[in-house]
Amino acid sequence: MDKNNYCIIMAGGTGSRFWPMSTVEHPKQFIDIFGNGESLLQSTFRRFEQVCPRENIIIVTNNIYRGLAEQQIGGLRDYQVIYEPMRRNTAPCVAYAAAIIRRLNPQANIIVSPSDHAIFDNDEFTRTILESLRVVQTHDWIITLGIKPLNPNTKYGYIQYNENNVLEGNNKLHEVITYTEKPPYDMAVQFLNSGDFLWNAGIFIWSLPTLEKAYRRYLPDVAAILDTVDLDTPYEDVEKIYSTCQPISADYGIMEKADNVHVIEADFRWSDVETWQSLYESVEKDENRNVVVGDNVFTYDVKNCIINLPSSKTVVLQGLEDYIVAGDEETVLVCKRSEEHRVFKFESDIEVRKNKQEK
């Protein structure tokens, strides 16, 4: 395995859309959302072990999740889990991990990846990533994974490409013509219908020099992290530098501006596991078009439902169509799939009542 291959796994998100299983205190990257015995972080880590030496994988998480990553992934070296002192979106997060990698290996080629996405064909994923790593060794390019869009989702970045423009003899690798982060709905529909667009999966591959150049050019305040943070930098100093950084995503801060962004078409099913709906769309359904996680779920006349319950609970469901049924040890949610956006309201209503009861 190429010793220059590195991976930055971003695991600081507070995703609590999957309440009651995920909460701000225990967000979705740390949860076994597919019921396959692995958290999303664990699956992500294992996936990147196929392309990088294990000790070259750096997990960036938030100070409030101290210990969680180490607990889920054993035998990590000290520098492999780093803690952001505050939320500043993804650009500072990547810079922080890149600063560490810079001290370890200035020849690094780096994959940047969220910790909480799902990939449904690991072999094809590995091939795509290895090919991208090979290309960025000799090209000053930012390669991003492009996913064939399934619907006019307005939460994603859309990459326009020309499929006849084949690079490096790889008919999946193309120049990016335009990049549009989170388009309005009508525009997303046009993008989808044109057939010339891919979703940005938020997984980038670039060499360390390309990364540095991009930060210094487009985000000079964030680039300061690269120069000042070392393996031994005291936490207070990281805190100080972080507080001077603007909170900005790598997508807005770099991808939208850079002229060396390239896209590699992904030939595997992918999900950002951002909503119950995206989870439902991306996984296999049973004969009643249900997605069921939980060893003790009994369904009768249940269709098009997504069910995720701990095996310690016996749950009998009768006569439900298009519902989410989810729970942890203490809490159960039954909610129409079309209403999942209200989960935050439910969660806050519970909080309010609990606070009242405690008074």
Place this chain on the structure above:
Amino acid sequence: MDKNNYCIIMAGGTGSRFWPMSTVEHPKQFIDIFGNGESLLQSTFRRFEQVCPRENIIIVTNNIYRGLAEQQIGGLRDYQVIYEPMRRNTAPCVAYAAAIIRRLNPQANIIVSPSDHAIFDNDEFTRTILESLRVVQTHDWIITLGIKPLNPNTKYGYIQYNENNVLEGNNKLHEVITYTEKPPYDMAVQFLNSGDFLWNAGIFIWSLPTLEKAYRRYLPDVAAILDTVDLDTPYEDVEKIYSTCQPISADYGIMEKADNVHVIEADFRWSDVETWQSLYESVEKDENRNVVVGDNVFTYDVKNCIINLPSSKTVVLQGLEDYIVAGDEETVLVCKRSEEHRVFKFESDIEVRKNKQEK
């Protein structure tokens, strides 16, 4: 309080319609189904304390529920809880308790009542029972409580009476013209429409001599219990006598045949709490026509539902109409109200799967 007043509470049923809260091991009479802090047995016992001296109340339950009644009702004397060695329906059950009462007080006037019904006006109930007890002191009558029917339920006994035929100066007390246990549906509809019928609530009032006479005449094999069982009869001997009794209900065995049955109209809401539906019909609904038990239930767009969950569980329900949502610590059921009859199937499916897993 009249020392001759006695009560027999029948608490041996295996009612598990309210699964998962009630099971054969812990049937509904021992459960706080209304979430008011009392089991149905506890409410029943408290209700009869208004008409009988406490020590005159005898609870008949089954050998498999040993200890449960004593646990729920403190300070009972030994003879106040008796255990049937086997299931023989209600006629032997009443005879067993009557045999005990016969040794305690041959002048007894006896109320016979199920342990698992609900009465929604205790004062009116007390008045009705006291009036009935007064009448049977001087009349060789069997008085049964009659409930104004709400629907053509085919599970009940129907009492035809003539409301112009007023007895003892009480315009609620009438001779019974006919008695029909569990009529076919069309007949139940006719009964309902005629306005001349009352439901038999299964609560009888009679003197001990009247009871003895009825048993000796209509159920001589069961009457043997009256002659042979004493306060000190060894359990094996009770077992022997029981095994010779036919299993028959007091309704079929005596009420349908006796010519001295009278009915007293009940002026209170009553429920035999036999199904979620009967429970739903009998209790007050909130503004969305929901019946909710459980301190931590949160409902959104939920209508016409019956919800019964332990307070240790937080449950969020969205977009449900006409459902039962019920649970205990380990189990949750979500089921359309119209499908509650399938609960036994659900329970047995779970049993089958658990047995498979254990193998």
